[in-house]
Amino acid sequence: MRALISAVLTSISLLASTPVSAVPSAQAPAPPGRQDSPQTAAKPERNPDDGWFFYRDPREEEKKKTPPPKPAVPAAPTDMSEKVGSAEWIQKNLPRIMMDAINNPKDREKVELYGYVQKLAMDKSEQFANTYIRVMSANPALDETISNPTSTFALRELDSKRDTERAAVLQEIAKTTGLWYFFRSDCPYCHRQNPLLDLLQQDSGISILPISLDHQPLQDGSYPNWVADSGQGQYLGVTSTPTLFMVHPSTGQLVSLAVGQRSLPDIERRIIEISRDQNWIDEATYQRAMKGMPQRFITDAFDPSSIDDPNDPKQVLDALRRAGMHGEAQQAATLDDLQKATGSNATPWKGSE
Incomplete structure (x- = not known):
């Protein structure tokens, strides 16, 4: 018995003298589903050159080179390439001056500058308009009211003359x-068109050939001398009525005049326009019928070859004057000059001198 107790005590003393680090520690089993794989459990290889630092500062990324800021663009200076105050100068600088004043509404000088430049532009425009009116009214070649009057009595007279010329x-x-x-x-539209065609025939004497597409006479008894269509309508593509064609027997030409019901003035105008387009009448006759008088255009008489230097305004003006309504007529003169030129008393109310 004593031997057994002595053996137990000896074992206890041996355990007490053994270092704790030498005793294997019992490792708790990993909970199910949490076992690390060999890849995750393995420690990363250490680079001997890295030393024993536990934390490494990340390598600083190279800072991107930012371009230097662009210098502020100063406000565009006033364009001095043109004469200050000229139309070109105003056109180039007025928008900039206006925007500068709007962006700086408290700057009295900038607002005042815009006001003056704007007033300058308006004054130049008004002066040009006044001179333009005086020049146009004093020059018959440039006065459009001669061929296109605006007064009531002149329009009435022109309308009367135009009606007379158009009828002729x-x-x-x-x-x-x-x-x-x-x-x-x-x-039904043909029945309404018939009286107008009767008036046209009575006033102008133009011959009208009635052609029935359905080989039947008009129900109102108009045009008893009608003829049945024998293929002309189909050949000309007539699908609606009434339809009018203009015929020129000497040349054998056929031209569509109107489709559907038309007013008498419209038919007359179309007859004149087609006649001019087909050269059955000349331009002067056409102008008499449409305007009441022959029209003269500067383009008809203007001769650019008579200008030696196209950059010389005087030569260009002289060529345009020659092409004007009164040719090279004097635009203004004095009574003394007129008397010297004619060699006689040009001013009879002054008496003989």
Whole structure:
């Protein structure tokens, strides 16, 4: 018994003298599902050159080189390439001066500058307009109110003259042309068109050939001398009534005049326009009918080859004056100059001198 107790005590003393680090520690089993894989459990290889620092500062990223800031663009200076106050100078600088004043509304000088430049532009414009009106009214070649009057009494007189000339021109056209009138017997628009065609025929004397597309006469009894369509309508593509064609027998030309019901002035105008377009009348006759008088255009008489130096304003003006309504007529003169030029008393109310 004593031997057993002695052996136990000896074992206890041996355990007490053994270092703690030498005793293997019991490792608790990892909970299920939390076992580390060999890849994650393995410690990363250490680079001997790194030393024993536990933390390494990350390498500083190279700072991107930022471009230097662009210098502020100063406000555009006033363009002095043109004469200050000229139209070119105002056109180039007025918008900038205006925006500068708007952006600096408390700057009285900038606002005042804009006001003066704006007033300068308006004054120059008004002076030009006044001179333009005086020059146009004093020059018959440039005065549009001669051919296009604006006063009431002049317009009334022009309308009367135009009606007279138009009737005369239509009578001239009627001597060499005629109308083909395509209709249907039951066409209501044809019945309304018939009285207008009767007036046209009475006033101008133009011949009208009525052609029935359905081979039946008009229900109102108009145009008893009608003829049945024998293919002309189909050949000309007539699908609606009334339809009018203008015929020029000497040349054999056929031109569409109107489709559908038209007013008498519209038909007369179309007859004149087609006649001019087909050269059945000349330009002067056309202008008489449309304007009441022959029109003269500067382009008809302007001769650019008469100008030696196109950059010389005087030569260009002289060439345009020659092409004007009164040719090289004096725009202004004195009574003494007129008397010297004619060699006689040009001012009879002054008496003989």
